[in-house]
Amino acid sequence: MTIQAITMPKWGMTMTEGRLAAWLSQEGTRISLGQEIMEVETEKITNVVESQVEGLLRRVVVDQGATAPVGALLAVVAEMSVPEGEVEAFIASYAGRAGSSDADGAGDPSPRLVEAGPHRLNVLSLGGGEATPAVLIHGFGGDGGTWLFTQDALAQNRPVHVIDLPAHGGSAPTVPSGRVEDMAAAIIDALDALGIAKAHLVGHSLGGAVALSIAASAPDRVSSLALVAPAGLGPEISTDYIEGFLAADRRKPMKEVLSKLFAEPDAMSAEMVENVLRFKRLDGVPESLEAISGNLVSGGRQALDLRASLAQVNAPVLVVWGEKDAVIPSSQADALPGTVKVERIADAGHMPMMEAAAAVNRLLSSHLAGADG
The missing domain is CATH 2.40.50.100 (RNA polymerase II/Efflux pump adaptor protein, barrel-sandwich hybrid domain)
Known part of the structure; x- marks a missing residue:
């Protein structure tokens, strides 16, 4: 029994x-x-x-x-x-099992700083095996914690690397231009430093634009793309969110800004708000975020237009979008090239990988397995 x-x-x-x-x-x-x-x-x-x-x-x-x-x-x-x-x-x-070495993370991999060309990038690597590695790239103002519910799920049969973009998380602010192309170059430098010839790229929001930029400039490095609420596929974007994020320096206004990321704002913790505020106070970060935002938004609209780049991608592409996204509307997934697989997540906002983690993990796992060939 x-x-x-x-x-x-x-x-x-x-x-x-x-x-x-x-x-x-x-x-x-x-x-x-x-x-x-x-x-x-x-x-x-x-x-x-x-x-x-x-x-x-x-x-x-x-x-x-x-x-x-x-x-x-x-x-x-x-x-x-x-x-x-x-x-x-x-x-x-079970009385003595919780908090044991198996449960409390003893021996777990830790983030490390990787010297990648002129960049010092924070990287967390999990998993192993012969399958093609996956690289996860977060969005504007985020960090590797974006993939809190994703990395381990994808690392069951392949190496999975979470990389903080320059001036985000634990990475140094080494891209003063704030250009997406320069951040893409930094990720390529990271691939070189990690010894990765070709990878599945999974990008969220700004990270999606970075992944698309890599696919355009170095297609031989990309096995597949998975774009979660990506920037660059349409003109609309919440300038209230971008401007509010840049301006917020206290708990209440930052909480109001971050609530726009979620379909259910009450699910967001107070610790998330504090972590973002601490990050914004680091040397060089405010200036870098201003530069990045200037390349993302112009005149109240997205400054990037990557639809042509998407149409030229030969690798398998999956686009995942929360139907209640209040930052970049999910309607930008309409009328994409027929080769692009589009999945919309009901009752999720701009962070479906956190709000509907199990569903998104199944989509990503299936996409990567299919692209492995």
Whole structure:
């Protein structure tokens, strides 16, 4: 007779605990593989968790609203035929597991600074194997944390590298021009430094424009493109968001700005706001962000037009967009070349990889596998 555990997941290298925001399935009900069973609050956002097991949700061990360490037992799945004593013994067996070396990230890879030509870029690498590596590129004002729910999911059978753009995250501000082409060149320098001849590029927003620029200037380095709410495919963009992000220097205005990224702003954590404010205070960052924004937006419209570049990409291309995107409208995914696969995510905004992580991870995994050939 099988007893199965539902535990606190770990997303990202820095996560040590999570808050169980809500149970979406009740004790005594049946759950199936892939069913949304709970919401867990991380340092950035509250994320829905899909079940990795199926059966009867026999016992809820941690109530909603409680905080538990990574790896902690949250609930038990077992049929009623399993004696109560065995369920109790199973629960007791988990008492010392949470926070152990397996759960707290001991031995996990850490971000590192990579000397890439004239650049010092912050890189986090996971995974291994013979499959083509994937490189994940975040958007304007973001960092590698954008891929909190993505990197590990894609790294099950391939190397996956998250690279902070210049003047973002832990990378030095080495592109004073702020031009997308120069940031693309920095990522190519990073590929050289990492010994990557060819990669799947996954880019979000500004990172999507950077990925497209790489595909245009160095097509032999690109196995496929996956563009999540990319910049450069239409004129509309929320200048309120860009200008507000540049101007915000306190918690309240920054929270109001960042809320535009999500279909459900209440899911965003206070820690995310604080992290962005700390980042904006680093030497050289405000000036770099101003330069980048000047190359992104002009006269209230996007200054980039990369549709022609997209039409010339020979590699497989996937475009993913949240239908409730308030920064760059999802209508810009309309009338793309027929070779481009477009997927829209209902009830997600500009950050579908965070708001609908499981769905986006399935799309990306399938896209990469197909492009591997």
